[in-house]
Amino acid sequence: MKASRWMLSVALLPLAACHQSTQQAAPAVSDTPVAVASSPKSTGRFEPPPESSIPNDDFGKQIALGRQIFIDTGHYAKAYVGNQLNCENCHLDAGRLAHSAPLWGAYPMYPAYRSKNHHVNTFAERLQGCFQYSMNGKAPPLGDDVLVALEAYAYWMSKGEPIGVASPGHGYLKLPQPAQAPDYARGEAVFKRDCAMCHGDNGQGQQVVDRTVFPPLWGPQSYNWGAGMERLDNAAGFIKANMPLGRGNTLTDQDAWDVAYFMNAHERPQDPRFKSSVEETRKAYHDTPDSLYGVKVNGKVLGEGIAGQ
Structure with a gap:
């Protein structure tokens, strides 16, 4: 899917991963801005905190590690990944981008019952499923450093968001059924x-x-x-x-x-x-x-x- 010279250069940065738009809240690609979380004043959409606000303490280190795992999963969680994907491939802009299942949209919705496995899942269990299915790997055990860091990152990103409320842009865009059957x-x-x-x-x-x-x-x-x-x-x-x-x-x-x-x-x-x-x-x-x-x-x-x- 066509990328500008700007996007290709970003992709080669040390912490860049596929489909990473930028690390800022409102990046731009070529002449057309990426659809990112807009100001709550204009859309009512939750706006996650900027990366620059990660605290400079021991908890902040876990948040930063969670972000690294998220954008370079094959390196930082190698033992649990079975393919070439990173978390950011389906959750764009380091898990920030609306309508790409952002972390700030998922974290406040758990614990929740999931028909996929027929029981109430914690957020950590939901992360386990991502490794098992999307990453075609194996689930890190509960309490594993990888899950702790990812949950810390998701928690920090979601601070201030209502619990149990599906915010606009929280998952994937829901399209109406097509006029013609997919072909x-x-x-x-x-x-x-x-x-x-x-x-x-x-x-x-x-x-x-x-x-x-x-x-x-x-x-x-x-x-x-x-x-x-x-x-x-x-x-x-x-x-x-x-x-x-x-x-x-x-x-x-x-x-x-x-x-x-x-x-x-x-x-x-x-x-x-x-x-x-x-x-x-x-x-x-x-x-x-x-x-x-x-x-x-x-x-x-x-x-x-x-x-x-």
């Missing part, structure tokens, strides 16, 4: 036009000196079939609000649905909850029109996973 061929055309420059013609992203600059969208180094981004509604909402990077809200809703379909119509690592068959696993965990797991696309049933996974 692979149309999605492929959108991908070639708007996405391949950054993510590659084969969707495997780009790395510079072993650092992910733009993430793989399918295949062995992407999120697995248990991740939230495998749902078409989540992927379409994220794409509509944020992609192409720096030019969010420029694709039509139909384009966003179509390219989300194209992206998720490719094979990826198996759902860790796999049962005896793809059919049984779909019935248990993916029985929704928003999941392509177990669906035949281009003559192949998706969900077999990647060889060797």
Whole structure:
């Protein structure tokens, strides 16, 4: 998804990660500003504190470590990551950007019951799930330094926000159902036009000196079939609000649905909850029109996973 020279230079900074816009509250990319958390006076949207306000004490060290883990997960949480993604790939601008599931939107909503695992989850348990599914790795044990630092970062970012209230921009953008059913061929055309420059013609992203600059969208180094981004509604909402990077809200809703379909119509690592068959696993965990797991696309049933996974 087309990036300016400015974005490519940012991506090469030591702590930069794929899809990182900037470390300021209101960055700009080329001539078009990124859709970031606006002033509460104008939108009513919560505005997280700037990085410069992280306290200079022992608690601040944990906050800063949480931020480092968030934007360079493969380095700072290597033992728990199984692919080339960083937390920031789905939660942009170091977890600050509205409509990209920002940390300040998630933290105040826990503990909460989740139908995904049928019990009340703490925020730490929610983070465990991110490692297991989106990072295709393993869950850090509760109390692990990685989870403590990430929770400290999320807590600091959310200070002053109402508890249990879904603030505007707290998750992914919710798009209306498309006028036409999402289509692979149309999605492929959108991908070639708007996405391949950054993510590659084969969707495997780009790395510079072993650092992910733009993430793989399918295949062995992407999120697995248990991740939230495998749902078409989540992927379409994220794409509509944020992609192409720096030019969010420029694709039509139909384009966003179509390219989300194209992206998720490719094979990826198996759902860790796999049962005896793809059919049984779909019935248990993916029985929704928003999941392509177990669906035949281009003559192949998706969900077999990647060889060797």
